[in-house]
Amino acid sequence: MTPSSLDTASHPKPLFEVHIEQDVRIEMTDGVGLYADLYRPRGAGERLPTILIRTPYSKAPYRSVNNAEMKRAVAHMFGGQGFNVVVQDVRGLFRSEGTFHVAADEAKDGYDTVDWIASQPWSNGKVGGYGCSALGISQVVMATRQPPALKAILPQAAGGAMRNRPGDILVSGVPEIGWALEWFRNYGNRRSQVPEKINYHEFLQSLPLSDMNERSGGSPNDWPDWVTREPDDQWWHQINCFDESSRPNVPALFVDSWYNVSVNETLDLFNAFEKQSTTEQARRNQYVIISPTGHCQSELTETPFIVGERDVGDIRLDYWSIYLRWFDHWLRDGDGDIEMPRIQYYLMGANCWKSADSWPLPETRFVPYYLSSGGNANTSNGDGTLSTAMASGPADRYHYDPTDPTPSAESIRGRGDGSAADQRDVDLRPDRLVYTTEPLRSGVEVTGPLRAVLYVSSSARDTDFIVMLSDVYPDGRVFNLQKGVARARYREAYIAKARHLEDYRDPSLLTPGKIYRIEVNMEATGNWFGPGHRIRVQVASSCFPHYARNLNTGGNNATETATAVAENTLYHDYHYPSHIILPIVP
Incomplete structure (x- = not known):
């Protein structure tokens, strides 16, 4: 500012x-x-x-x-x-x-x-x-x-x-490291000293996560506990x-x-x-x-x-x-x-x-919008669609490589993760699935808590799923509204609507190839999608460096340096109806 x-x-x-x-x-x-x-x-x-x-x-x-x-x-x-x-x-x-x-x-x-x-x-x-x-x-x-x-x-x-x-x-x-490392180094250190400046975007690409503060020359602080403890x-x-x-x-x-x-x-x-x-x-x-x-x-x-x-x-x-x-x-x-x-x-x-007078807003209808495609929803040039009508189609697949994670458009465009950034560049990456409605004939108010339900499988023992909601303007600009992350090993806690960290007990790794239900808490928004605008949902397995990367090994993502490439699959048919639930205000 x-x-x-x-x-x-x-x-x-x-x-x-x-x-x-x-x-x-x-x-x-x-x-x-x-x-x-x-x-x-x-x-x-x-x-x-x-x-x-x-x-x-x-x-x-x-x-x-x-x-x-x-x-x-x-x-x-x-x-x-x-x-x-x-x-x-x-x-x-x-x-x-x-x-x-x-x-x-x-x-x-x-x-x-x-x-x-x-x-x-x-x-x-x-x-x-x-x-x-x-x-x-x-x-x-x-x-x-x-x-x-x-x-x-x-x-x-x-x-x-x-x-x-x-x-x-x-x-x-999942740790939000895009801002947290800088906060611990600059404000959360016990010496009340501002350390030597570093390029945080570059440094966050290094591993392991656990000793980043020490390797970056930061004074003693609570960073190791906050990022390594289950x-x-x-x-x-x-x-x-x-x-x-x-x-x-x-x-x-x-x-x-x-x-x-x-x-x-x-x-x-x-x-x-x-x-x-x-x-x-x-x-x-x-x-x-x-x-x-x-x-x-x-x-x-x-x-x-x-x-x-x-x-x-x-x-x-x-x-x-x-x-x-x-x-x-x-x-x-x-x-x-x-x-x-x-x-x-x-x-x-x-x-x-x-x-x-109350939250969620009175008369809010929570409406499922279903993800669908012909099996090629990769990038905004693909065939991914979003509609209130359930449809059946072949699954979408993408590779997620932790050494080349899907970036946060807000970070790479220098806007920070607490702002709006045009998503068009990131929407062209093949490791991002994109589902978009037809242009709206009349406006729609979406105000309230957001949640997505995905049916997925992976070749990895553990991986992440990030879901984003965006507003596509008639001139082609794509502005992010909200996003959420789900780590597959905690899927049971998400389905149970965990209210405490201790509710994340007994994490369970994936069986490669098996289909699982994953729920994603996507925070809340208040947005009017005007006539001619389109509603878009993007699905990926990272939003870096906003969220710490899942290394896909099934091990400790904070202390390990080894990574594995995951082939992740998103299903959207009558048996596995992946969808986002939007709070529609009449």
């Missing part, structure tokens, strides 16, 4: 001058000191509500009111509107004491910090949480401890708090996560974006907080806003907005007024429910904001 797209012009004008007290030590119950900066508005009153921001990215950049990034200027913004703001370095990073482990201490340290804030003479006893990604995850897991003074949270891009997708790093048991390893129990046993008790405004990697989990959190909160008031006051941007970019104001390479129109929403009204209500007034739409989402393609 250019600096101009991240300026603070849309922030409300400050009402108060803000004084910063730097490096205040807050002692946790185990004696470890976490350091925070305290922002206090002058002349706003003696006892004020407080907004807490807990960050692994250093509290220091928040101090500059001229910081180009709005996410770092928010401490001054909230302070200028009459809130105390506490920005804290998490345990073991920057000034804070202790040892840093990803998502291991967020719940108890968050609880202790809220408790400390409420006891201060400048506090009115009410605290709200704010922040995106790791900062959002911190709020969600903190809420499971029910700190008495925590009265509202505003977690953004916090789907990685869910037990089945910890830290956004594991999806369906999903059902007891080690994962130390990670703070949200699951069906969690009992929050706080109103929450979730914010996320269609091109974020875990938007479906954010929507799951919205439903879970509504169902599992311990008071009626908390259950009634769960809200979500979904924009069409990439990770932690919802508040950007460029018009028209280009997400990667896709123009999604005028996406502006008065976020800062919404956020201030949210915290004003819960941290100052706190009486009664807040009035706002339960769900606000941007419908891409139609390029407009819409609202609803």
Whole structure:
């Protein structure tokens, strides 16, 4: 993003001058000191509500009111509107004491910090949480401890708090390495040092996965554990996560974006907080806003907005007024429910904001679209079709070679995996099956969770299947909407709708040539396929480097260097009706 797209012009004008007290030590119950900066508005009153921001990215950049990034200027913004703001370095990073482990201490340290804030003479006893990604995850897991003074949270891009997708790093048991190695090296290392730069796209092609951080000169961090441990390893129990046993008790405004990697989990959190909160008031006051941007970019104001390479129109929403009204209500007034739409989402393609009361959207029909071909669906020049009518045809076959994996178009085009990129080049690879509808006569809204059911066989003992949904424009451009991955050895967990990593127990290798049913969780989207557009589904066995490669040997994909070429077959006939299930909104 250019600096101009991240300026603070849309922030409300400050009402108060803000004084910063730097490096205040807050002692946790185990004696470890976490350091925070305290922002206090002058002349706003003696006892004020407080907004807490807990960050692994250093509290220091928040101090500059001229910081180009709005996410770092928010401490001054909230302070200028009459809130105390506490920005804290998490345990073991920057000034804070202790040892840093990803998502291991967020719940108890968050609880202790809220408790400390409420006891201060400048506090009115009410605290709200704010922040995106790791900062959002911190709020969600903190809420499971029910700190008495925590009265509202505003977690953004916090789907990685869910037990089945910890830290956004594991999806369906497969590591997302396209961004994760860079994150561990730059932000998750215990020395709080930025290491020497490397070409990540080139380096990720090396093997093995397990020692990439060490080989790249990175400082010690948790990378080896996160990429080598099996999903059902007891080690994962130390990670703070949200699951069906969690009992929050706080109103929450979730914010996320269609091109974020875990938007479906954010929507799951919205439903879970509504169902599992311990008071009626908390259950009634769960809200979500979904924009069409990439990770932690919802508040950007460029018009028209280009997400990667896709123009999604005028996406502006008065976020800062919404956020201030949210915290004003819960941290100052706190009486009664807040009035706002339960769900606000941007419908891409139609390029407009819409609202609803529940998720999935009311009256959604989950419609199967069947994959079919004459046996030659390889590339977009093949004969693959997609239709609501079940058809029978010969199976499609392709070779997947881990040494030449099907690439992520977003990565090779320099757009990152959290954005839209034209898929036409990748759709010409013979190791990608392509199924497309006829041009639509009338528009179709597809908004909701996505799932694919494939009937497959392989010559390998294990392999992956990646399914992507795309919008084909009348001029031929092909923009990705969502994708999902399934590792064949975990197929039983997918069919059982696994909600925890431990549900991936007893992985089972394939019998070469045998046909299996594979289900693929494809996240969620909100897209209008206009007249003349076509709906496309692409199937491959890698999306590199977004997902770590399956080496096809049936062994440990993190520690091995040996690979095998797999011949993978996709069946689509009356006995094996491979299909994608689309949420059609009438």
